Amino acid sequence: MTVVTEFAAAKVNLFLHVLGRREDGYHLLESLVAFADIGDEVTVAKGPTFTLSISGPFASEVPKGGDNIVMQAAEALAHGVSAMPPGAEIALHKSLPVASGIGGGSANAAACLKGLLKLHDVPVSDAALNQIAVGLGADVPVCLRSKISMMRGIGQIVEAEPDLPEIYAVLVNPRVAVPTGPIFQAMGLLHGAMVSEPAPALSRTAFRDAHSFTDYLRQCRNDLETPATNMVREIGDVQEALFAVDGCLLARMSGSGATCFGLFVNQEEALDVEARFVSEHPNWWVRAARLT
Numbered sequence: 001m002t003v004v005t006e007f008a009a010a011k012v013n014l015f016l017h018v019l020g021r022r023e024d025g026y027h028l029l030e031s032l033v034a035f036a037d038i039g040d041e042v043t044v045a046k047g048p049t050f051t052l053s054i055s056g057p058f059a060s061e062v063p064k065g066g067d068n069i070v071m072q073a074a075e076a077l078a079h080g081v082s083a084m085p086p087g088a089e090i091a092l093h094k095s096l097p098v099a100s101g102i103g104g105g106s107a108n109a110a111a112c113l114k115g116l117l118k119l120h121d122v123p124v125s126d127a128a129l130n131q132i133a134v135g136l137g138a139d140v141p142v143c144l145r146s147k148i149s150m151m152r153g154i155g156q157i158v159e160a161e162p163d164l165p166e167i168y169a170v171l172v173n174p175r176v177a178v179p180t181g182p183i184f185q186a187m188g189l190l191h192g193a194m195v196s197e198p199a200p201a202l203s204r205t206a207f208r209d210a211h212s213f214t215d216y217l218r219q220c221r222n223d224l225e226t227p228a229t230n231m232v233r234e235i236g237d238v239q240e241a242l243f244a245v246d247g248c249l250l251a252r253m254s255g256s257g258a259t260c261f262g263l264f265v266n267q268e269e270a271l272d273v274e275a276r277f278v279s280e281h282p283n284w285w286v287r288a289a290r291l292t
Contacts, residue, residue, distance in 0.1 A: 004119045005043040006111035009035040009146050010096055011103030011139060012169060012261055012291060013254045015220035018187060020194035026154045027184055029138065030198055032220070034148050034164060036171065036289035040095050040104060042070065042111035044119050047089035050074045056094035061177075068092075073109035073136055074116060080132045083122045097285050099177035101255030106139035113144065130156060139255075147292055150202070161202065164291055167210040168270035172242065172277060173259040173285040174234035183256040186227035196223065210265045214249040217263075221252075228257035235260060238284070245273055259285075 016031040040056070052071050054062050065071060070092055078086040090112060096104040110133065117124060133140040138155030150159045189195060199220050206216040229235045235258050242251035242262035249263040264270045270288035277286040 002119075003043060003045045004115040005041055006115040006118075007039055008042055008104070008107035008111035008143070009037070009039040010171065010289070011035060011107060011143060011255070012171070013101070013222060014217055015199060015252070016222045016224060016255065017196050017199060017220065018184075018189070018223040019196045019198065021189040021191055022154070023192045025191055027187075027189065028153060028194075029151065029155065031151045032148070032161070032199070032202070032217075033142050033151050034291040035146050036102075036169060036287075036291055038095070038171075038287050038289045040108055040111070041093040042108055042115055043091040043093075044112065044115040045089045046085070046119065047087050049087045050078075050090065051088075052090045052092065054092045054094060056092075058094040058096065058098055059092075061098040062092070062094050069105045069109045069136060070112045073112040073132075073140075076132050076136060077113055077116055080128065081122060081124055083120075084116065085120055088116060088119065097173045097175065097177075097259070099179055100173045100259045100285075101178065101253065101257045102171065102173075102259045103139045103143055103255065106137050107143045107146070109133075109136050109140050110143035110146070113140075130158075162204055162207045165207055165209045165213055166266075167213060167291050168264045168267050169261045169289055169291050170242070170264065170270050170273045170277070171254075171259055171261050171285075171287050171289060172238045172281075174232075174238050175283055175285055176232050176234050176258045178228055178232055178257040180256040183224050183228050183231070186231065187223070210249060210263070214263055217250055217252075222254075224256045225253045228253060232258050234258060241277070241281070248273075
């Protein structure tokens with residue numbers, strides 16, 4: 001195998017609870033994470049050194065070279081796995097907006113890890129790969145699985161959940177980048193503080209259909225939504241627009257923003273909303289997608 005291409009699916013935090021903050025400063029999270037059938041692509045081929053080329057509609061907004069998490073993932077894998085060759089030609093096609101709360105960078109890093117392991121046919125234990133992934137960022141371990149999961153701790157705990165019912169999302173970003181760090185800092189949590197209770201128990205009956213599933217999600221929240229909206233008023237504008245749509249089961253911000261999602265029962269509704277928002281809000285990034 002000389003070339004491997006991995007799809008890097010957009011991540012959607014259906015809820016995100018910040019339960020507290022460890023003494024070392026890391027925030028303790030609990031998040032139900034789904035993945036959309038839209039995303040970026042990472043292609044890897046054998047090469048003497050690590051190189052990165054970037055294309056796609058958001059290529060100009062992505063950090064280059066060693067500042068890119070894809071390069072950091074490749075180097076971390078080569079450093080952490082002795083059998084991994086220290087080189088590859090990596091190509092990133094960037095279709096998702098940058099710093100948007102839907103895990104573009106984390107998904108790219110996870111796709112790079114998976115692609116390199118396939119390219120070189122190097123066996124790595126799940127524990128070792130998870131350790132490398134969490135060192136890159138809290139969302140990278142769950143992006144390795146890229147299917148409905150519960151993420152806990154500082155991202156190192158990823159638990160599989162039952163398959164989602166048929167459900168669609170309209171993802172909307174007002175084209176405002178929101179760095180994650182300042183949003184967490186705005187919460188003002190002291191080191192060692194525990195501030196929130198875990199989510200209600202998630203039973204299999206919640207996955208019976210889209211309505212049952214969103215009934216459960218309404219009992220939960222995104223704790224980063226308020227600080228993010230206080231910093232970026234456009235997030236509130238997006239949510240208001242989604243809530244106003246007939247058939248929208250739930251509207252919420254994903255991750256640290258600014259992307260928000262509206263949930264819908266069927267694809268036709270989601271595509272109609274996408275077309276309407278593209279027409280009414282030409283400066284917004286809007287995509288309809290199925291969640292898994």
